[in-house]
Amino acid sequence: MTTENSTVKVGDLEFPPRKVWMKTYGCQMNYHDTERILSHLSGMNFTATSEKAEADLVIFNTCAVRDLANQKFYSHLGETKKLKESKEIDPETGFKKNVIVAAGGCIAQTEGKELVAKYKQLDFAFGTDVVDNIGEMVYRAYSGEKKFAVTSWDRSENYSIETKITQGTPTAFVNIIKGCDKFCSYCIVPFTRGREKSRRLDEVVKDVSRLVEHSGIQEVMLLGQNVNSYGKDNEESLGQLIMELEKIPGLVRLRYTTSHPYDVTDDLVAAHAHSKKLANHLHLPVQSGSNTVLQRMLREYTVEHYLTLLQKMRTANPEIIISSDIIAGFPNETEEEHQATLKLLDDAQFDFIYSYAFSPRKGTKAAKMNDAINDEIRGRRLREIQAKQLKIQENIRQGMIGKTFRVLVEEKGLNKGVAKWTGRTSCYRLVHFEPETPENDYQWHWVDVEITSATALSTQGKILRDLGKKIQ
Ligand code: SAM
Ligand code: SF4
Ligand code: F3S
Numbered sequence: 001m002t003t004e005n006s007t008v009k010v011g012d013l014e015f016p017p018r019k020v021w022m023k024t025y026g027c028q029m030n031y032h033d034t035e036r037i038l039s040h041l042s043g044m045n046f047t048a049t050s051e052k053a054e055a056d057l058v059i060f061n062t063c064a065v066r067d068l069a070n071q072k073f074y075s076h077l078g079e080t081k082k083l084k085e086s087k088e089i090d091p092e093t094g095f096k097k098n099v100i101v102a103a104g105g106c107i108a109q110t111e112g113k114e115l116v117a118k119y120k121q122l123d124f125a126f127g128t129d130v131v132d133n134i135g136e137m138v139y140r141a142y143s144g145e146k147k148f149a150v151t152s153w154d155r156s157e158n159y160s161i162e163t164k165i166t167q168g169t170p171t172a173f174v175n176i177i178k179g180c181d182k183f184c185s186y187c188i189v190p191f192t193r194g195r196e197k198s199r200r201l202d203e204v205v206k207d208v209s210r211l212v213e214h215s216g217i218q219e220v221m222l223l224g225q226n227v228n229s230y231g232k233d234n235e236e237s238l239g240q241l242i243m244e245l246e247k248i249p250g251l252v253r254l255r256y257t258t259s260h261p262y263d264v265t266d267d268l269v270a271a272h273a274h275s276k277k278l279a280n281h282l283h284l285p286v287q288s289g290s291n292t293v294l295q296r297m298l299r300e301y302t303v304e305h306y307l308t309l310l311q312k313m314r315t316a317n318p319e320i321i322i323s324s325d326i327i328a329g330f331p332n333e334t335e336e337e338h339q340a341t342l343k344l345l346d347d348a349q350f351d352f353i354y355s356y357a358f359s360p361r362k363g364t365k366a367a368k369m370n371d372a373i374n375d376e377i378r379g380r381r382l383r384e385i386q387a388k389q390l391k392i393q394e395n396i397r398q399g400m401i402g403k404t405f406r407v408l409v410e411e412k413g414l415n416k417g418v419a420k421w422t423g424r425t426s427c428y429r430l431v432h433f434e435p436e437t438p439e440n441d442y443q444w445h446w447v448d449v450e451i452t453s454a455t456a457l458s459t460q461g462k463i464l465r466d467l468g469k470k471i472q
Helices: 028-042 067-085 105-118 131-142 189-193 201-215 238-245 266-274 291-296 303-316 335-348 375-398
Strands: 002-004 007-010 013-015 018-024 046-048 057-062 100-104 124-126 148-150 171-175 219-223 253-257 281-283 321-328 352-357 404-415 418-425 430-433 446-454 459-466
Touching (some): 013 131, 028 105, 057 105, 100 105, 105 124, 124 131, 238 253, 266 303, 291 335, 303 335, 321 375, 375 446, 430 446
Parallel strands (some): 018 057, 057 100, 100 124, 281 321, 430 459
Antiparallel strands (some): 002 007, 404 418
């Protein structure tokens, strides 16, 4: 690759400076993939833009987990037709020559070929396992190749990558395992992300050390669809990895997501007790408070096992805050089964939950079940779950008042008309606080904040100390 007069030469093609607009749906894995894509494209002279109208390349990174995510993507893809039509016309396609539209991610993994065939404005589609080949695909598109889909799986034995960061933040997402082998009966992810494959522990440690030493990273979020399965193939474990990462000087906080309760091992519980860097937060999706529903979901644990795990975690680290995911209205869920979920909310005392109405996903076991309940019942149950949880978390949040939390500040914004800074505590709660003077810039600073008021959804505090951008 050579650069001449701000043009980058890749193979036989000249790449002048161009703009890429990306839209990401879904989970942190997808957001992280987007960052990888942008990092690869910067080497081909693309800079990211937030203005779709000025983009030369439009990429959707899609999510298939619920129907709503699919619908959003189809509607946004529909809008790109106008974008292409509004520019210089290519007589061959009827669209502007240089605006390329692509779709990646989980919908593209399973439906890539169909999408390309169905949507005239879509130039190419690519799956979740070929993200690092984006440069090659963009090259193909700019050399005139039209209408292709790349949805192959990476067949190599090991999962080996280097983390790419583009944002200049002190937080990095680091993939440690990809795929999911669990096949919960409602979930599309094993079909869109393939089989579980872990990175080797020493590779992850080197990767994180490099990020801390050379890129100013202080907080790391370890990522995977099921991080608790990490290292199984290599006789390594998440608990071991955490204790190794703990030793890296300059790394301040460690988080991981997402966990499956089945694979929470004693060494992971021990890591929560012994690690000083592991955040005081655990996101442990439970999905339902009914054992019969958990069985139909193929979740492989009981409510009793789940509550015992929470107890172990809270004993290991009394500061720990637990959050969860719940699905309302799984096929044939009875009123009694739904009530069991409401009871679980009382028993578990989650700090927050993500809750969803069940959405049938094509190809999953749950989508084939004859379902006696309808969307109205699902909607009502979801509202009941959310209302109950709000009451519980309002109570929990009141307990924060008067306590001091260390916060990593993310951004400035307006909170009810007042300029405030916002950041996250170790336990992953968002805290808003007013600056000491309007000129103070706290972006990516560590600050100590005393909580002055809290509702179920928002926590306000008073800044006590500004520790600056780097702490040990
Ligand atoms: N790996 C995580 C686990 O084991 O719980 C979850 C990953 S999934 C991408 C995120 C959440 O989406 C799930 O925890 C579940 O609550 C929800 N979800 C997945 N499939 C769903 C479906 N078909 N309908 C509604 N919610 C769904
Ligand atoms: Fe989906 Fe279950 Fe895998 Fe989580 S563990 S990604 S819910 S199949
Ligand atoms: Fe969605 Fe795929 Fe993540 S289905 S939630 S983007 S793994």
